[in-house]
Amino acid sequence: MSKYVISGGNKLYGSVKAQSAKNALLPLISACIMIEGEVTFTNSSMLGDVSIMLSIIKSLGGNYTYSNGNLKVDCTNLYSSEMPCDLTRKIRASVFMLGPLLARFKNVVTYLPGGCQIGSRPIDMHLDGFKALGVKEFNDGDALILKSKKLRGTKIKLKYASVGVTENLIMCAVLSEGETVLLNSAKEPEIVCLVKFLRLFGAKIKGEGTSTIVIEGVKKLKSKNITFMPISDRIEVGTYILSVLGTGGEIEVENANFLHNVALIKKIYNNACKIILTNDKIYIKCVGIGKSLSYTRTAPYPKFPTDLQTPLCAYATTLNGTSYVEESVFDNRFMQLKELERMGAKISVNGNVSKIEGVNELVGTAVTALDLRGGASLIIAGLKASGQTVIDNAQIIERGYLDIEKKLSLLGADIKKV
Numbered sequence: 001m002s003k004y005v006i007s008g009g010n011k012l013y014g015s016v017k018a019q020s021a022k023n024a025l026l027p028l029i030s031a032c033i034m035i036e037g038e039v040t041f042t043n044s045s046m047l048g049d050v051s052i053m054l055s056i057i058k059s060l061g062g063n064y065t066y067s068n069g070n071l072k073v074d075c076t077n078l079y080s081s082e083m084p085c086d087l088t089r090k091i092r093a094s095v096f097m098l099g100p101l102l103a104r105f106k107n108v109v110t111y112l113p114g115g116c117q118i119g120s121r122p123i124d125m126h127l128d129g130f131k132a133l134g135v136k137e138f139n140d141g142d143a144l145i146l147k148s149k150k151l152r153g154t155k156i157k158l159k160y161a162s163v164g165v166t167e168n169l170i171m172c173a174v175l176s177e178g179e180t181v182l183l184n185s186a187k188e189p190e191i192v193c194l195v196k197f198l199r200l201f202g203a204k205i206k207g208e209g210t211s212t213i214v215i216e217g218v219k220k221l222k223s224k225n226i227t228f229m230p231i232s233d234r235i236e237v238g239t240y241i242l243s244v245l246g247t248g249g250e251i252e253v254e255n256a257n258f259l260h261n262v263a264l265i266k267k268i269y270n271n272a273c274k275i276i277l278t279n280d281k282i283y284i285k286c287v288g289i290g291k292s293l294s295y296t297r298t299a300p301y302p303k304f305p306t307d308l309q310t311p312l313c314a315y316a317t318t319l320n321g322t323s324y325v326e327e328s329v330f331d332n333r334f335m336q337l338k339e340l341e342r343m344g345a346k347i348s349v350n351g352n353v354s355k356i357e358g359v360n361e362l363v364g365t366a367v368t369a370l371d372l373r374g375g376a377s378l379i380i381a382g383l384k385a386s387g388q389t390v391i392d393n394a395q396i397i398e399r400g401y402l403d404i405e406k407k408l409s410l411l412g413a414d415i416k417k418v
């Protein structure tokens, strides 16, 4: 168990570099299951979730090494498709391995995935998609067994534009026979990144980044060793932007593609800050306290990301006026707001809409991180609060942010991990 101890009030100045996106790296690691050869992912972070995914890869017979941001994954000799129960249950992203394992072995033994408790998070759409491709599902006690004699492409309309389902079905369809058409696909940049990667091995995919993705199955992906840099982490970038907006100061976020953060930038643009956007950097200078936000509703990309919802709420707690934030993606993603209230925030929740009335200041106290992004919102609040904030259960934040306390310290924050 670790804690972050923050003495709030320091303005942030300087430059910080974003890591490669956790949500890009996790499906990329899964995709390696279908590849014979060594893949090197550069600028990668050994985040908590990444390390669990890699342990699953190892337990199936694959291999990996990590040094200085270079993650090498080699699944050439992968021999098993029986996922280990304890590790599989630890992270939601273990479900991303089902598509590639089915593509390679035609059968998988797995268990329901875990992850942040931000809603019911079923996997019905993943399973329905696999079934449409010719997979049969059986239950054996806690285990879920997926089997197929032959994977056949077909037309699949997703009932919701789910990121993980789109990624899983693309990966499964890449080695299915014939054409698969995914309708109502998600459009997140992490999906585009995955498709670019798969294409390097001869996968035939069109339409990524739009709602219709067409995959022409191939017999086998090409065997080769390659080096690939995943896209930068737009949620980490957004977290730094919302941090400095709370504390005041002037920072530059490097390795940041502003095109992936348009919804956030539009929301904060001209709100007591000056923003300069260049190819791979976002510069932001604060000039006072902003006014309340326009109505925010989280929704699939390119709309406002659910992963920045609680960080945005933390930012709104000290704006001038009342902001409303609606969560439409997950059904239980407001629980962290109670902890913000303990720091003096004035928040009321009605169904899936939170009303945040700006207060003059937050006051540091002992709080608990309940999920990854909720934990990040407590850091944002702690950095601008008066006095000391102690965030318990901080390891949940490390699942998605590498060295966040070190990066913020370099910007001038008084934050320590104990």
Ligand code: UD1
Residues within 6 Å of the ligand: 022, 023, 024, 026, 092, 093, 119, 120, 121, 122, 123, 124, 125, 126, 127, 160, 161, 162, 163, 164, 165, 190, 300, 306, 307, 329, 330, 331
């Ligand atoms: C991914 C991200 C996560 C982000 C989320 C939404 C990764 C590793 N994680 O998660 O950080 O918060 O997208 O942007 O990329 N759903 C079903 N049935 C299913 C699958 C999903 O009902 O079979 C529902 C979910 O409960 C949720 C909604 O669909 O309400 C969206 O979830 P989804 O896009 O699938 O999220 P993930 O891919 O799990």
